[in-house]
Amino acid sequence: MFNFPMLPVQASTFAERVDLLFWALVLFLFVYATGVTLVFLYFGLKYRQNPKVNRRSVHSENTALELTWTIIPVVVALGIFAWGAVLYYDYATVPENAIEISVIGKRWMWKMQHGNGIREVNTLHVPANQPVKLIMQSQDVIHSFYVPAFRVKQDVLPARYTTLWFEATLPGEYPLFCAEYCGTEHSTMGGTVVVMEPQDYQEWLAGGPTLTxxxxxxxxxxxxxxxxxxxxxxxxxxxxxxxxxxxxxxxxxxxxxxxxxxxxxxxxxxxxxxxxxxxxxxxxxxxxxxxxxxxxxxxxxxxxxxxxxx
Ligand SMILES: [Cu+2]
Missing domain, CATH: 1.10.760.10 (Cytochrome c-like domain)
Structure with a gap:
């Protein structure tokens, strides 16, 4: 009928899990905000200046009520924290069988180098269904490597390595961005991540130089x-x-x-x-x-x- 995607396509193992948490938070906040607003409007109308409602026996304290609206949000907040923590733990723990690719950020381009020495600029070829670990560094200022379709983002710093891992699930081409303002041409600092079937990736790799x-x-x-x-x-x-x-x-x-x-x-x-x-x-x-x-x-x-x- 009409095509109005709220989020980018889900192209990594993180994507679905991150989106689930995201939508759960949206739903929770929607219900919460609606509830508070409705109660607020109801009391606002009921106790507005003129109506003759009974204002004599006003309760100033209700322990049961206060415990309820303290304990329930605490449990919910801790639940959200635990959910996020589990996701973050997986995001921060690189699988041992990940293939390693070196990434260098530089105003205003991304330079990649694969394990066998193949280099590319602003394009990153990776195999599907295999964990990929990026070892990243900046040659000048702080950049940030961001692939929305994978739901991954990591700052890239001068004089320090940072790592980022993902497992792409869906062959195709996905936009890559720099997500940290890094100067006049920051907005053009991006490229494409090309996810290939593992076999195609091997063939693609074999086409390059041999100096590793x-x-x-x-x-x-x-x-x-x-x-x-x-x-x-x-x-x-x-x-x-x-x-x-x-x-x-x-x-x-x-x-x-x-x-x-x-x-x-x-x-x-x-x-x-x-x-x-x-x-x-x-x-x-x-x-x-x-x-x-x-x-x-x-x-x-x-x-x-x-x-x-x-
Ligand atoms: Cu940048």
């Missing part, structure tokens, strides 16, 4: 002389990096953390920030010497080392 980020990272690792201090084995000036990714690391001062993407990136850019226990703060900073994609390549190389170490 890990390969590029390895040659960079040699060129920059990283291996001088980070060679395999003990008694080196720097820690052995085999298997370091996603492993627990003990820091000077007793702190322990997991060496994730962000820690490795920080250790390249500001090595003295969090030193591994047992080592001296000797490493120079690479803050102004590396491009973001070079850091991403080094990261890919260091991650590939962990597979050999296991």
């Amino acid at each position: 980020p890990a390969n590029a990272g390895e040659s960079l690792f040699q060129t920059l002389g990283c291996a001088t201090c980070h060679a395999a084995g003990e008694k080196n000036r720097g820690p052995d990096l085999h298997g370091v990714y996603n492993r627990e690391v003990h820091l000077r001062g007793g702190e322990t953390l997991v060496a994730d993407e962000e820690y490795i990136r920080e250790s390249i850019m500001t090595p003295t920030a969090r030193i591994v226990d047992g080592y001296a703060p000797l490493m120079p900073s690479y803050q102004n010497q590396l491009q973001q994609d070079q850091v991403a390549s080094l990261l890919a190389y260091i991650k590939s080392l962990s597979k050999i170490g296991q």
